């Protein structure tokens with residue numbers, strides 16, 4: 679898809695994001711809550727936010743969202759303090775059209791600006807598309823946590 683635009687998520691995007699998170703949940707691709715308040719609190723307005731980006735097409739329809747947060751001391755994921763923690767959610771109607779790739783380019787730039795050099799992605803082992811996506815973005819396995827596979831992306835030294 680050539681006309682994908684990326685911008686920071688705003689509070690008024692929450693209903694549209696919630697809609698496709700519900701679609702992912704209905705297809706068994708999401709277990710966390712998908713309601714509008716959850717989106718506002720855990721993604722768009724989260725105090726540890728480095729970036730929360732949305733992908734849109736020209737008509738303004740939101741196709742995906744990627745959240746990048748600071749791993750704070752004692753975070754529930756057990757991720758090393760100072761790393762980033764990433765999560766990616768693309769509407770099932772827009773899958774495999776480059777939305778995730780475009781979102782990660784923006785998140786990687788945001789990580790660099792924030793001085794974050796390593797990013798954790800935690801994926802359930804049965805989530806083949808999530809594993810393939812992060813592998814394609816340059817993430818590599820580095821540990822297993824509670825049955826989930828944790829992958830790490832190291833920002834290139836010249837970034």
Ligand SMILES: CC(C)(COP(=O)(O)OP(=O)(O)OC[C@H]1O[C@@H](n2cnc3c(N)ncnc32)[C@H](O)[C@@H]1OP(=O)(O)O)[C@@H](O)C(=O)NCCC(=O)NCCS
Nearest residue numbers: 707766767768773774775776777778779807808810811814
């Ligand atoms: C995983 C997910 C984020 C991928 O987003 P996407 O917009 O479809 O990804 P892209 O089209 O940008 O694909 C980038 C690359 O990832 C890989 N990839 C993506 N989806 C894939 C799939 N279903 N099977 C194999 N490889 C896949 C490919 O290498 C692809 O490059 P290519 O199309 O040129 O071969 C999306 O499918 C999704 O939201 N899934 C549900 C939620 C989820 O699992 N999130 C990740 C764990 S938090």
